[in-house]
Amino acid sequence: MELEVISDSNKRLRLNKKIVWGIAIILVPLAMFYLDKQKLYKEEKPPMPTVLYGEQELYPILGSYTWNAGEIEKEIKDLTQLIEYQNAEFRENLNIQFPKNQQPIFIARGNYYNGEIKAEPYQTLYREFAFLRNESRKEIYSIKAYWKDGKRAEYIIPVNIKEISPEKNYLARNKGYHSLLIVGDTDKNVMDELYSEPFHFLFETSSSLDLKDANAIYPELQVKEEPSYILFDHTKEAFRTASLEELMKYMKENTYSKKSSIVGRVTKLDRNLGVIQVDDNVFTSADIRDLKVGQKISLEVKQLNKDIPYYRIIEDIKVIKAADAVFSAAKWLAKDAEKVSILAIGPTAFTEQFKSPNKEDFKLVENIEFQETLTLKNGEAVPGAAVYVFNDKELVFQTDEFGELLNYLFEFEMLMPARKERSGL
The missing domain is CATH 3.40.30 (Glutaredoxin)
Incomplete structure (x- = not known):
């Protein structure tokens, strides 16, 4: 009888060992799989954006970020020595796109300067806009992206930009701007006189020559008298006159102006930056003293440059309904x-x-x-x-x-x- 009891006990023991080993064989791979997944999760990095400069793709560099494993800091002490700048010819458009399923909630745009990212307020607030200058230079564009749950990432884009020279050097280089060639009348401070009137022309350059030098350097202009005032945009001669008064009249009559009326509720106000948001529309204004979030208002807005969205003025603001x-x-x-x-x-x-x-x-x-x-x-x-x-x-x-x-x-x-x-x- 005792032998039978011992035999049954041994059988149960052997069975229990088989069950334990069976469970272990299943759990160990599952645990290893879980740990591998956790490792991969912690090693996961922020998504890389696609950056297009015109049609040329630029390759951003991931800087410091906070992701699944906490904060990862990267210090770049001397960008000019440690980073290879990407060569690119000037283009008017800089487009930044993240993968559709990994879009940040907020993106700050600016430049990398003295070891940190400096956000440019208006390029950040006007989310789809980046003003680029047509001149040869090294530029370090920067992006700081924010996702929820504390996820952050900084990116820098070092670019060695080559200026696209206009066909003639008297033309303005940047779209939306003008240049002025003054022939004769070199003793007058012409630009001060022009800026005394609020025509909202954006001047990039002005130069002065006497009649002889003008014809020697620019014979194609065929300047016949002095004084002559020749106004150019970025593609062509826009206007020529022998009278400063006529030039001012032309500028006044040809200032770009597009008026619009907007009615909505003030949803955001930043007095330090002079920013007001009406529903989804962002504006800047020198005088927002009487505005409050929650007001229903009407605005008369004049756009002063078709190429620069924040170059506009608010001509009239009326409060339709006060904030509670x-x-x-x-x-x-x-x-x-x-x-x-x-x-x-x-x-x-x-x-x-x-x-x-x-x-x-x-x-x-x-x-x-x-x-x-x-x-x-x-x-x-x-x-x-x-x-x-x-x-x-x-x-x-x-x-x-x-x-x-x-x-x-x-x-x-x-x-x-x-x-x-x-x-x-």
Whole structure:
């Protein structure tokens, strides 16, 4: 009997060992597969953008980034010695595209200078625009891209640009600009007189010659008298006259001007940079003292250069409906001038995403207050879900989308140095 018990026990032991070994044979490869996946996940890098300079592809260099494994810093101490510049002839267009399924929420554009990326405010705010100068130079374009969950990446694009010389050197080199050849009358400061009138012509160069030298150097112009004032754009002679008054009259009558009327709600305001956003339209203005986020306004806008989107003026602003006074309360304001506070209004399904955000995404947020609803001073309730962002002085941004809030926070962070510089800090 005892022998049978021992035999059964041995059988169970052997069976248990087989089961354990079987489980181990299955789990070990799974664990190794999982660890390999984790390793690959941590080693994953940010996507590389496609950069086209006209039709020529440029190859960006990935700098410091924060991705799945935390922050990876790269220090490049001397770009002129350590980086090979890509040769390219001047083109008017610089196009930056990320893979469709890996589009950043926000991109800051600018230049790499003194070891860090400097965002250019207007090229960052006017998202699809980059103003490029037609002159031979070494340029280090820069991009800083922001994704949610603290993911960041910096890219630099070192380019050795070769100027595309105009057919004749008296032509303007850049589209949208003019040059002026003055024959005779060399004692007058002609450009000062021209700039005394607000014609909004963009002059790139001016030069003065006497009649003899003008005909010796540029015989094809066939200049017959002095004084002569010859105006050029980037492709041809635009106007010629012997009278400065006639030149000024021509400029006044031929200044590019495209007027448009816009009606909408002020959704963003940055007094340091002189920026106002009406719905999705971004404008710059020297005088935005009377504007507030939340106002419904009408604007008369004059575009002054068809090639430069931010070269325009706001001729008239009318407030159609004032912002509700409830948002002027001091209790909403941030205490730190370099941070913001947030008021999130709406049902739990909407406000839940604000309750445990990524710390890096919200690092400039001082405080978040949640309310299911808010009664305005006019007695109405805030319609639907909404987000309001305040600096230390006023309401500066409003939206009803979490992604748009992230875009604003990233923009606020990246443009802080430019904002300080404009305010003299």
